Amino acid sequence: xxxxxxxxxxxxxxxxxxxxxxxxxxxxxxxxxxxxxxxxxxxxxxxxxxxxxxxxxxxxxxxxxxxxxxxxxxxxxxxxxxxxxxxxxxxxxxxxxxxxxxxxxxxxxxxxxxxxxxxxxxxxxxxxxxxxxxxxxxxxxxxxxxxxxxxxxxxxxxxxxxxxxxxxxxxxxxxxxxxxxxxxxxxxxxxxxxxxxxxxxxxxxxxxxxxxxxxxxxxxxxxxxxxxxxxxxxxxxxxxxxxxxxxxxxxxxxxxxxxxxxxxxxxxxxxxxxxxxxxxxxxxxxxxxxxxxxxxxxxxxxxxxxxxxxxxxxxxxxxxxxxxxxxxxxxxxxxxxxxxxxxxxxxxxxxxxxxxxxxxxxxxxxxxxxxxxxxxxxxxxxxxxxxxxxxxxxxxxxxxxxxxxxxxxxxxxxxxxxxxxxxxxxxxxxxxxxxxxxxxxxxxxxxxxxxxxxxxxxxxxxxxxxxxxxxxxxx
Amino acid sequence: xxxxxxxxxxxxxxxxxxxxxxxxxxxxxxxxxxxxxxxxxxxxxxxxxxxxxxxxxxxxxxxxxxxxxxxxxxxxxxxxxxxxxxxxxxxxxxxxxxxxxxxxxxxxxxxxxxxxxxxxxxxxxxxxxxxxxxxxxxxx
Numbered sequence: 001x002x003x004x005x006x007x008x009x010x011x012x013x014x015x016x017x018x019x020x021x022x023x024x025x026x027x028x029x030x031x032x033x034x035x036x037x038x039x040x041x042x043x044x045x046x047x048x049x050x051x052x053x054x055x056x057x058x059x060x061x062x063x064x065x066x067x068x069x070x071x072x073x074x075x076x077x078x079x080x081x082x083x084x085x086x087x088x089x090x091x092x093x094x095x096x097x098x099x100x101x102x103x104x105x106x107x108x109x110x111x112x113x114x115x116x117x118x119x120x121x122x123x124x125x126x127x128x129x130x131x132x133x134x135x136x137x138x139x140x141x142x143x144x145x146x147x148x149x150x151x152x153x154x155x156x157x158x159x160x161x162x163x164x165x166x167x168x169x170x171x172x173x174x175x176x177x178x179x180x181x182x183x184x185x186x187x188x189x190x191x192x193x194x195x196x197x198x199x200x201x202x203x204x205x206x207x208x209x210x211x212x213x214x215x216x217x218x219x220x221x222x223x224x225x226x227x228x229x230x231x232x233x234x235x236x237x238x239x240x241x242x243x244x245x246x247x248x249x250x251x252x253x254x255x256x257x258x259x260x261x262x263x264x265x266x267x268x269x270x271x272x273x274x275x276x277x278x279x280x281x282x283x284x285x286x287x288x289x290x291x292x293x294x295x296x297x298x299x300x301x302x303x304x305x306x307x308x309x310x311x312x313x314x315x316x317x318x319x320x321x322x323x324x325x326x327x328x329x330x331x332x333x334x335x336x337x338x339x340x341x342x343x344x345x346x347x348x349x350x351x352x353x354x355x356x357x358x359x360x361x362x363x364x365x366x367x368x369x370x371x372x373x374x375x376x377x378x379x380x381x382x383x384x385x386x387x388x389x390x391x392x393x394x395x396x397x398x399x400x401x402x403x404x405x406x407x408x409x410x411x412x413x414x415x416x417x418x419x420x421x422x423x424x425x426x427x428x429x430x431x432x433x434x435x436x437x438x439x440x441x442x443x444x445x446x447x448x449x450x451x452x453x454x455x456x457x458x459x460x461x462x463x464x465x466x467x468x469x470x471x472x473x474x475x
Numbered sequence: 476x477x478x479x480x481x482x483x484x485x486x487x488x489x490x491x492x493x494x495x496x497x498x499x500x501x502x503x504x505x506x507x508x509x510x511x512x513x514x515x516x517x518x519x520x521x522x523x524x525x526x527x528x529x530x531x532x533x534x535x536x537x538x539x540x541x542x543x544x545x546x547x548x549x550x551x552x553x554x555x556x557x558x559x560x561x562x563x564x565x566x567x568x569x570x571x572x573x574x575x576x577x578x579x580x581x582x583x584x585x586x587x588x589x590x591x592x593x594x595x596x597x598x599x600x601x602x603x604x605x606x607x608x609x610x611x612x613x614x615x
């Protein structure tokens with residue numbers, strides 16, 4: 001990125017001064033190396049977001065930011081409905097409430113090694129993943145609507161997990177205000193056979209080892225010890241979310257002139273929060289969020305069944321579940337006043353700090369667990385929300401972020417070569433597609449450590465633990 | 476005379492599909508082949524089943540977006556891949572035949588699942604040589 005015209009503040013913050021149609025400044029959190037590698041499109045998109053009606057404080061880009069759709073991926077922006085604020089389907093993304101959850105296992109690497117290959121085979125067989133896969137549950141219309149309203153609570157009622165899981169999910173597993181009636185028949189049909197599926201692309205299920213502890217107090221609160229094995233699951237609202245994103249993006253793009261909105265990029269399509277369209281999208285998006293919670297809950301159940309087969313009597317408690325493609329209604333202090341805002345996080349994670357009233361009691365003293373996904377072969381990380389004052393509406397990065405396009409990655413690597421190289425490092429990869437593996441090669445992503453370091457130094461969240469992959473199931 | 480073909484182009488997180496041909500309808504068909512090629516080689520998809528599709532939109536741009544998203548939807552709910560397309564466009568209305576077969580995970584080895592055709596880099600138009608181009612980024 002060309003940093004001419006940006007004002008550097010410290011070593012991890014760059015201010016984008018207001019210019020042109022910008023209503024607020026932009027802020028990019030990154031060190032010199034990360035910002036140097038960012039696409040100029042991130043800056044262009046951040047400036048565009050800063051020009052949307054009702055935006056509050058600033059448009060933010062996280063250290064893993066890259067070129068997205070309207071909003072940069074790694075973008076955070078909050079809107080005030082009292083000031084004409086908008087909600088943007090592009091600012092949430094196609095995979096609504098895509099997120100990551102991490103399960104504790106109480107196991108060590110030595111427990112996994114003797115069964116690693118058969119465990120990988122069993123997880124690959126039992127967790128539906130990839131194109132053409134279907135879940136074992138088909139929902140009729142009534143059940144679908146109950147799922148869209150109930151989220152993880154619905155999944156529990158079907159026997160997938162225990163009530164203790166709910167405390168460990170944002171909004172305790174069920175976001176209020178979901179409107180199944182705002183979800184189209186097409187979206188529901190697309191989800192008919194997709195409950196309990198992982199998806200494809202960058203989605204994964206990974207068995208990981210805790211290889212470093214940065215913050216012993218927070219790690220202990222999270223139940224993490226050096227050498228522990230955990231399981232992380234990265235997936236979202238599947239076809240239902242994709243279809244909602246597709247339909248509302250088009251509807252908002254067509255309706256924009258009626259709202260007096262001049263969009264510099266069609267993908268910034270949005271609608272006033274206080275409009276019928278804005279409210280209808282909000283209701284549909286919340287239904288998709290509940291779908292994502294239910295989906296990850298079912299995948300968790302399938303994972304636990306496999307783990308229980310290999311490790312009878314084990315406990316596989318949920319550490320936490322975060323979403324990173326969202327718009328959430330939250331109270332934030334802005335200029336000394338508390339305001340109810342709609343915070344878009346597109347490829348960014350909520351990171352509520354110490355003492356936040358929405359945190360489960362277990363995390364009140366240390367802050368919310370923030371789960372940062374890697375790519376197969378690269379590290380992942382657990383961070384914790386910081387004490388006040390919050391930064392970027394209590395947000396942090398969500399992953400390493402791509403350093404190279406899929407196109408370039410598929411040209412550079414062969415899937416077999418990637419699998420063999422990772423096998424030499426003791427990492428088992430299971431995927432139905434060689435090209436899919438090449439497109440997701442570790443070298444196609446930024447260095448997770450560098451992104452996490454920048455988030456830590458910028459005060460977005462603080463490092464707690466580093467995780468390294470042992471087994472990775474890709475769709 | 477432009478030789479009909481498709482290609483992919485890079486995007487930071489995802490990938491672009493582009494159809495090029497000497498008519499708008501054939502460029503749309505080629506863009507659809509590019510969509511299939513994100514998942515698997517279209518040449519490896521047998522033309523066993525014909526699916527009839529229709530969509531309409533107030534502009535060429537939205538028509539391309541609707542067309543590709545309709546295919547993504549049909550691929551998802553039918554668990555099918557399409558390897559051949561015949562497209563006609565008349566006054567903002569698209570009618571198409573899509574030929575394909577159910578996904579065979581061993582034979583097709585699907586690489587990614589398209590989530591949605593986006594409005595990013597969305598272009599439909601004629602080049603100086605008369606060839607039609609139809610393109611956009613697909614979220615995968």
